[in-house]
Amino acid sequence: MTCAHAFWLALLQGLTEFLPISSSAHLILVPRLLGWADQGLAFDVAVHVGTLIAVLAYFRHEVAVIALDWLQALKTRRSNPNAVVGWGVLIGTVPVGLAGLLLKDWIEAYLRTPQVIAAATIVFGLLLGIAERWHRGRRSLEQLTWRDAMIVGVFQAVALIPGTSRSGITITGALFLGYDRLSAARFSFLLSIPVILLAGGVKTLDLLQSGGAVNWDLLLLGVATSALAAYGCIGWFLRLLERVGMMPFVFYRLLLGGALLYFFWPSST
Template sequence: MDLWHIITLAVIQGVTEFLPISSSAHLILPSVLLGWADQGLAFDVAVHVGTLTAVVWYFRRDVIRLAVAWSADTARRRIGADSALAWAIIAATIPAGLAGLVFNDVIEARLRSGLVIAASTIGFGLVLWWSDAVGRQQRGLPALTLRDALIIGVAQALALIPGTSRSGITMTAALFLGFRREAAARFSFLLSIPLIAAAGLLKTLELLERGNGADWFAIGLGTALSFVSAVVCIHFFLRFLERLGLMPYVIYRLLLGALLLVMLW
C-alpha cells in the first residue's frame, strides 16, 4: 500500500465508523473510482483497533464509571443508574452478535454488492430523516429501559446489511423511542465499543490463521490515523449535533447513494 492509499482509507474508516453515513458505502468508493485493490485483512484489523481505541479514550470516564458500577452492583446483586446503563449496553449488543453469527455468511455471499450499498444508503438515510422529524426528543439516557435497549439492539443488527450505518440505525431507533439527539448519539457510541471489539477480535483471529506477512508501516500509520480522525469526528459530531441536527447527514447520504447508483448501474 502506498502512503496516499493508507491515509485515505484510515481517515475514511475513522470518520465514517461513527457518523451516520455508512462506512461500507465510503470504502467502496476508492476501489470503484481509483481501481484500488483490497487493502488486506491486516490493515482492516489496524483501523478497527484505531477506532476502538478512539471511542474508549473519548468516553474513558464513562467506560470506567460504568465498568466499576456494573462490577460492584453485580457483586452486591443490586442495580443502580450506571449499572443499569451497562446492562442496557450488554443487552443491546446481543441481537447484533447473534445475527452476525447466523447471517454473516449469507450477507457476505449475497449482499456485498455496490447496488445493495447504494440502495441501503438512500433508504436508511430517509428513515433517519423520518425518525429525526417525528421523534419527540424528550428522553435522556437515565430514562433508557431494558426494552429500549433491546429495540435499539435489534435495529443495530440491521447494520449487517452493507450501507446501513451502525451509528445511523441505532440513532434512528433511539430517536423513534423519543430520545434526544445527544442521548441517542452517546448511547450509539457506547454501544459501538463491544461490537467493534468483537469485530476486531474476529478479524485478528482470521489474520492469525492465515499467517500472512504484515506491512508494519501501513498497520502503524493506519491505526494512528484512524484513531485521530475518529476522536475528532466524535468530538465535533457531539458538539454540533443539537445545532445542526441530522438533516445534513441525510442529504449527504442521498447524494452519496445517488452517486453510487450512477457509477454502478
C-alpha cells in the same frame, strides 16, 4: 498498498465510522473510483483497532463510571442508572452478535455489492430522516430501560447489511423510542465498543487463518490515523447535533447513494 493509500483509507474510516453516513459505502466508493487495490484483512483490523482506541479515549470517564457502577451493582444487587446503561450495552450487543454468527457467510456472499450498499444508504438514510423529523424526544440516557436496549440492539443488527451505518441505525432506533439526540448518539457510541471488539476479533481470526504477510508500518499508520480522525470526529459530531440535528447527514446519504448507483449499477452483477 502505498503509505498514501493507507493514510487516506484510515482517515476515511476514522471520519465515517461514527457518523451516520455508512463507512462501508465510502470504503467501496473511493477505492473503486480511484482504482486502488483492496486494502486486505490486516489493514481492516488495524483501522478497527484505531476507532476502538478513539471511542474508549473519548468516553474514558463515562466508561469507567459505568463499569464501576455495574460491578458494584453485581456485588450489592442494587441497580442504579449507570449500571442499567452497562447492562443495556451488553443486552444491545446480543442481537448483532447472534446475527453476525448466523449470517456472516451469507452477507459476505450476497450483500457486499454496490447495489445493496447504495440501496441501504438511501433507504436507511430516509428512515433516519423520518426519525429526526417526527421525534419529540426528551428522554435521557439515564432513563434507559432493558427493553429499549434490546430494541436498539435489534436495530443495530440491521447494520450488518452493508451501507446501513451502525451509528445511523442505532441513533434512528433511539430517536423512535423518544430519546433526545445527544442521548441517542451517546448510547450508539457506547454500543460500538463491544461491536468493534467483536468485529475486530472476527477479522483477526480470518487474518490468522489466511496466513498472509503483514506490513507493520502500514498497520501502525492505519491505527494512528483512524484513531486520531475518529476521536476528533466524535467530538465534532456531538457538538453539531445540538445545533443542526440529523438532516445534513440524511441529505448527504441520499447524494452518496445516488453516486453509488450512478457509478456502479450498470457494470455490477
